[in-house]
Amino acid sequence: MFDTKKVEIEWGGAKLTLETGRVARQADGAVLATLGETVVLCAVTAAKSVKEGQDFFPLTVHYQEKYFASGRIPGGFFKRERGATEKETLVSRLIDRPIRPLFPEGFYNEINVIAQVLSYDGENEPDLLAMIAASAALTLSGVPFMGPIGAARIGYQDGEYILNPTDAEVAAGSLDLVVAATQDAVMMVESEAKELSEEVMLGAVMFAHEESRKVIDAIIDLAEQAAKDPWELPAADDGAKLKAELKKLVGKEITAAYKLVDKSARSAALAEARAKAKAAMADRTPQEQMVAIKGVKKLEAEIVRTAILKDGRRIDGRDTKTVRPIEAMAHFLPRAHGSALFTRGETQTIATCTLGTKDSEQMIDGLTGLRYEHFMLHYNFPPYSVGEVGRFGAPGRREVGHGKLAWRALHAVLPSKEEFPYTIRLTSDITESNGSSSMATVCGGSLALMDAGVPIKRPVSGIAMGLILEGKDFAVLSDILGDEDHLGDMDFKVAGTSEGITSLQMDIKIAGITEEIMKVALAQAKEGRAHILGEMAKALDHTRTELSAHAPRIETISIPKEKIRDVIGTGGKVIREIVATTGAKVDIDDDGTVKISSSDVSQIEAAREWIIGLTAEPEVGKIYTGKVVNLVDFGAFVNFMGGRDGLVHVSEIKNERVEKVADALTEGQSVKVKVLEIDPRGKVRLSMRVVDQETGEELPDTRPAREPREPRGDRGDRGPRRDGGDRGDRGPRRDGDRDRGPRREGRGPRRERSEGGEEGPAPDFAPAFLTRDDD
Template identity: 80%
Template sequence: MFDTKTVTTEWGGKTLTLETGRVARQADGAVLATLGETVVLCAVTAAKSVKEGQDFFPLTVHYQEKYSAAGRIPGGFFKRERGATEKETLTSRLIDRPIRPLFPEEFLNEINVICQVLSYDGENEPDILAMVAASAALTISGVPFMGPIGAARVGYVDGEFVLNPTNEQVKAGDLDLVVAATHDAVMMVESEAKELSEETMLGAVMFAHKASQQVIDAIIDLAEQAAKEPWELKAGVDAKAVKAKLKGIIGDDLAAAYKLRDKQQRQTAINEARAKARTEMEGIKHENPAEYLASLKLVKKLEADIVRGAILKDGIRIDGRNTKQIRPIEAMVHFLPRAHGSALFTRGETQSICTTTLGTRDAEQMIDGLTGLNYEHFMLHYNFPPYSVGEVGRFGAPGRREVGHGKLAWRALHPVLPSKEEFPYTIRVLSDITESNGSSSMATVCGGSLSMMDAGVPLKRPVSGIAMGLILEGKDYAVLSDILGDEDHLGDMDFKVAGTSEGITSLQMDIKIAGITEEIMKVALAQAKEGRAHILGEMAKALGETRTELSAHAPRIETFSIDKSKIREVIGTGGKVIREIVAQTGAKVDIDDEGVIKVSSSDPAQIDAAVAWIKGLVEEAEVGKIYDGKVVNLVDFGAFVNFMGGKDGLVHVSEIKNERVEKVSDVLSEGQAVKVKVLEIDPRGKVRLSMRVVDQETGAELEDTRPAREPRGDRPDRGPRRDGGDRGGSRDEGRGPRREGGPRRDRGDRGPRGEGGERPRRDGDGGNDGGNAPEFAPAFLTGDRD
């Protein structure tokens, strides 16, 4: 029934299988890719015609993770997959970026590329497999795709490159790099690194490129068995002739416009030239609509020729800089008075306001995915409002571009963050782009680094970022540092490098041509290193190192550990104790399963109160140590004092003052703060305290001037006890004879037991001070006072 075609290859020590013909047979191309027990389905469909008047290429890539792939049910109310998560959005971009440049310019049919994760084994990541499946599905679909591409992930563990590392290997290593490439050149790079050298990063890219060749060969083998007939492209218009006509109409106008240094003036002049071309070409709109539409696109080509030619010929760029020059930089910190940390970073006509907010553990981001619930304590959010480019446009929830740019900046800053043990805060960096003319994501890296330093986040080192460009014509090329927006649009490469003085933390590259060579990448990395060093120097003028003090508006967090067996004492039944601590002190308290406690508040006094309370619950009192306490109950024979937050002890009336105290309430009152010294802790944990040997003002210990108590063993015999005789006598004295071997006498005269099995006592028999003294009261409470 199924005409199934399958290709299998050993790749990185695992079996990669590409299969078509069994699933999604009505799509133009569908491939089921399997690596280990991770399975991804990619289906490609293309519209058979182009909408009238359409002059752009509508390629849409969707990547979706099915929770059933990992044997999970989605969380939330609806219990089904909803809108794209951040990871799904980023992976969609990861697939889109290398395949988009590989379609012919004249091909404008709408294409959907849909990748779905059907099985996930927790070891082989599905994003790389989705890129491979998308490449294979496009290759066999028949659409004019100039692929295939291969893809690979590379880790760097113990000085060795690792192909397609596991999550554990990525965490243990120094690199997480993804590369997509054709057989001849690299198309796309995305990475996060722990301050690696340019040489190591270039080696990783080349290692991935070589590993992707095996995937490309497998896709070609599949296409030889299952590829559909290629689509025929309609003959286009004579582009050279149309471009020559446009050059005669607006060539001089564009050349003059691109000599204007100010962006707004330049953009106005360019728009006027475009409008002139549209008006001049209007006459052929009905006679030759294809030529008219082509002329609108070829204006861009004409602009590119002017800009690129000037750079390759004279080395002079649109704004007058040479190829290595960086635009003027101005940075300032503490830009916003109430933010925990803030920075305004301006480079030429690109500007970002970055703020850093510090929070406690309950502010962490909860992420639900194939691997289950995870919590992220570092967030970076990037916003790009339309006014930043002087335009009117959509303003609302972030789009794919904003999510992608924010993640790039996140990867650049993440490697230099302190560990959660060193700095137990949740960190959120917010970048609002207020001007844009060239890499706002790299401005976010610079501004984000400064704002965190301003907030007191102890970064390992400051991070700067730079965007590089490329002009490539045949064998001639020029690498551009700190590119403008127009140089990005009209150039061949967007190459972004971020890092510290010690090495690279993030590298991203997108190519608009069929890839670049190792030689060009080597030049670009070296030139980027010089640019990053210059930018770090300019940033240091605003703030050279992290502030040692947090903002007055930021929460303070004190971290300490307790024995795990004491956790329940802090939490209490149903959380009663910890709720009381929070309510009474105003501080937030967080406890994990290992006994690590974090107490946070913007008021240090609240933290001190909560910490003292908690330590009082779990620490043992020490004999001879002085504590602050509070009177909680008055009795005839003394006062009960709460100390260490959760312990009570008795200050006997004789230990309140050196002088005789007739009535306890004349000296003490409930709620009164006192200072007490621990005199004794009996085997049952009951504590005897003293106030009289402590200076109540200073807390200093006073000399005990009272004569020492006479040892109990040296006292004279007090005679026989009443109603029971001398306890030191015979057991039978005063109790009558006991029958030898017979049953005990009838105890019915004692009366029935009370509730709980207790017998009612006779007044005055066996009680201590009328029954008011606690059961654990020492001997001096029973009448033997000095």
Template identity: 80%
Template sequence: MFDIKTVEIELGGKTLKLETGRVARQADGAVLATLGETVVLCAVTAAKSVKPGQDFFPLTVHYQEKFSAAGRIPGGFFKRERGATEKETLTSRLIDRPIRPLFPEGFYNEVLVIAQVLSYDGENEPDIVAMIAASAALTISGVPFMGPIGAARVSYQDGEYILNPSQEQIKAGQLDLVVAGTPNAVMMVESEAKELSEDVMLGAVMFAHEASKKVCGAIISLAEKAAKDPWELATSDAKTAAKDKLKKLIGTDVEAAYKLTNKSERSAALNAAREKAKEAFTDADPQEQMAASKAVKSLEADIVRGAILKEGRRIDGRDTKTVRPIEAIVGFLPRTHGSSLFTRGETQAIVTTTLGTKDAEQMIDGLEGLSYSRFMLHYNFPPYSVGEVGRFGAPGRREVGHGKLAWRALNPMLPSAEEFPYTIRVLSDITESNGSSSMATVCGGSLAMMDAGVPLARPVAGIAMGLILEGKDFAVISDILGDEDHLGDMDFKVAGTSNGVTALQMDIKVAGITEEIMKVALAQANEGRAHILGEMAKALDHTRTELSAHAPRIETMQVPKDKIREIIGTGGKVIREIVATTGAKVDIDDEGLIKISSSDLSQIEAARQWIHGIVAEPEVGTIYTGKVANIVDFGAFVTFMPGKDGLVHVSEIKNERVENVRDVLTEGQEVKVKLLEVDQRGKVRLSMRLVDQETGAELEDTRPAREPREGGDRGPRGDRGDRGPRRDGRGPRRDGGDRGPRREGGDRDRGPRGEGRGDRGPRREREGGNDEGPAPEFAPAFLNRDDND
């Protein structure tokens, strides 16, 4: 039933399997690619005819991750895969960029490439598998595709390149690089690095290309078994004829236009030449008109490329290495946390930095599960930036891709969350564009973060390089213009610091470039990057030490894990009370790291003190400020730390006698107390009289110590005998004896008491006190207890 064809190779210690003939057999080409337990299905379909009047190649690539591939159910209300995520958009571009240049010129049939992740093992990234599957599906489809391409991911750690690294190896390493290429040349590079040298980056690209060659060999083996008959392409000499005619008609006008250094003037002159050409073909048939339109673009390319290769003269008059004039301004906007205006020639970006708390982190729901990102960079490209009328709304694929490139360039220089516990959002709004607005975003983003007080390890700058390639002759040009990008053969973007490269992206419009060309481009980019960093330093050469007055403040504190429950409280009661009372935001993680944030430092301090009180242990001899929680006959219970009460006995309220506690204290009153004792049961004894209630200073204990009674030890009482009947007529005593006069050994022999005690008059003077003197230094044990005991 199935005519199944397969090939297998070893790739980075894993088996890569390509299979066709079992699934999606009605597509022009379909391949099931498996690496480890990651499986991607890619199906290719192509229209059999071209729409009338179409003069461009409509290639569409869709990459989709099925949540079922990782055994997950999508979040949200609808519980199904919906619009493309950022990762899906970026991977779609990753597939599109190396395959688009490999379709022949003049092929305008619509082509649709759909890659779907069916199984994900959490170790082998599906983007590389999807690129390989797409290349294989196109190669066997019969569609005119000058492939195949191979793809590989490389990391770098401890001086060694790692092919097909795991997620853990990527995080631990210094490089995450993806390369796609044909057997003969590199087609595409995408990377993030931690300040690696140009030599290391070039070595990584070549290492990955060697692996991609092996993948190309496997695809060719599969095509030999299962490829469909190739499509026949119609050839036409109409474009060549039209080009010869137009060169005589508008060649001089185009040359003059490209000598104008101002973009607006140049565009106006070129539009006039194009209109002149259009009029010359008004009576021609539609096919000939289309050929003439293409011939105009080809003529422009020849003139621009020839001037660069032969004369070293570029459109705006620069040589191949000069960077356009740069102006950088920081603090451009008054209310943002950080801002910059970066202008390079006719490319300009307003970049802002906003600082937020942990709850502002971006939640990402992907195959790996829920994750959070504390650094976001968003790039916007409105139509007015190029003087055009167009759609204005949600960001397109290009904007997502450019923003991610700038993110990769800046991310390696960010401080850790422990050093700088903020969520960071960088927003780049392109206000003018004539060449590499993504690299302007890198420069402006670096300045805006430094202006906001983000302690970057070093400033980051970026530059876009171009290439003119004719046979063996080539010229690498720095800081390319928009027209040089369109008419050239390479868009090579390099970002980094003074110490090394942090991001590298390359797209080729020809059938690949050699190692020699890449080496020249990297060296020239290094020179340009150093120049741009110098210009940026004129505006700001260090991170500001103070945050903006409008930015939130965040303080961190570490508490023991066993105290987390006490800080949160039952159902979050305690932490909600802290937030509601102090006004500060409080976040706590599973490791006991607490982040307290507010724009008001007093609120942060109040929350910090509250939490400190919860986790701190009472210390004997320490003075605390507390509130009276409950008043009882024998004293008052004072809350001196959050969740901790102690007893101030009536004898410890004042140095003089206190008859009624409520005459001195009220519930809710703030008092200062000294911790005297914590007994074995955890009961706390406090004193107010030893603390100055106004200043909180500790006072000396002026109460005299209690002296022993006269007469010394009275010794044992012995047999007291029969004490006789009670004087009040209540019957005999229970012990059946009359005590009679007291025994010798004291001065208290008062004789038999009379009937009724009557008025005893003033008390006799005692040693160490009087009737209004201080209470004894001790209290019965039953007084030192909670009111609930």
């Protein structure tokens, strides 16, 4: 029934299988990709016609994780998959970026690429498999796709590269890098690193490229068996005639516009040139007008690229290596826990850092289950930052992607939760944009973290590199402008510290770049990053030693696991009382770690003492602060160490005699006591008189010591009796040898003891089963 085609290869210690013909047969191309026990289905459909007047390529990529893939039901109120999560958005971008440049210019048919995770084994990540499945499905579909591409994830540990590492290997290592590439060149790089050198990063990219070729060969093998006939495309007009006409019409105006350094003035001049070209084409057909608009953009690109390659002159007059002027300001906002204003040329961000407690962590529900993230970075790009009117609302894919790039760059230098037990939220509000706002976010975010007192390892800076490539001639540009990004061939972002790279991202608009170009770009980026770090240090070169007065303080203590229930109490009664009474927040982990937080240090101290009192054991000789909870005739009971009570005897209240306890103490009074004794039953004897009630210092015991008692001697000879007799002769017994007088009537016979000490007959009032014969 099924005409199934399949290829299998051993790859990275697991079996990679690509299959088609069994599932989703009505799609233009569908591939079921399996790696280990992780399975991803990718289906591709393409519109057979183009909408009238359409002048862009409508490619949409959707990646979706099905919760049943890991045997889970979605959490929350809605028990079905809903809108894209952050991870799904990021993976959708990960697939989109390397395949988009591989469609021919002028191809405007709408294409849907939908990848769904059907099975997840917890070891082989589905995002990489989705990229491979998408490449294979496009190759089989017959659409004009100049692929296929392969992809590989690389880790780095103990000087060795690891192909497709597990989550545990990534956590233990110092690199998480994903590369997509064609047979000849690298198309896309996404990574997070722990301060690795340029040489190690370049080696990882090249290693990934080599491994991705094995995947490309497998896709080609499958295509030879099951690929559909390629689409026939109409012959494309090279537009030489129109290009010459437009150059004559507005060439001088465009050249003059790109000599203007100010972005606003340049944009206005370019708008006039485009309007002039549009007016000249008003009598043409809609299709010809659309082609003319594209022609103007091509003319702009040609003018800019030629000036850079031939003259070394960029749009704003810089050479290829110069970074725009930088101005940085720390503690820009008075109430934020940490803040910075970072400006580089016409790109600017207000970065803020907010510190919170454990209950501010972000709960993330995914294939691997619930987890909590204590570091968040949110990037916002309002339309006014580029002088435009546009949509203002929830973040789109671009905002999510740029924020994650900055997150990766800064994550590598953050302290561990044990070192700094705060939840950290960074926000970057872009107020001006003309190139690389994501790298401005890295720089501003680093300053905001230091301003907030977060003990990061080292400051982090970031720079965006561009590329102009014509044949064998190329120029790498440092700190690119927005126009250079649009008109160039590469967007290459590098972030790191003085010790190495923490994040690397590359997107290519052509059919890939070579190792030589990447090597030049990394070296040039290193120089630029060092310059930016120097400019940042002028504003703040170290982490502040004190937290903001408005930030919460967190104190961490550890208690025995068996005492956790004592702190929580039945139904949470005790911990709620601690929070309500002291005003501090209290979080308890399963390992006995207790985090107490408040902006008021006295509240933290009160809660800490309470919890210690509930969990610690009192020490003899130690002084504690307590509260009188009950007065009795012979003393007062004092509650100390939270839930522990002890007795202050009336003789231990003061050095002088206390006639009545109520005259010296009142219930609820705060007192300082010393532990004198803890008996085997746990009862505690306390003293107030040996403690200075003002300072809490121990006082010398001035009360004269009691004289020791005389030896009592043999109890058989206790000295003279009170009546003057000899205790050795107590007089006659009540019966027998000691004449105790007449017995009371009705008591029955007296029990006698035998020589062996056994009792004699039971009394007559004893139960029958206790009586025995009187021999």
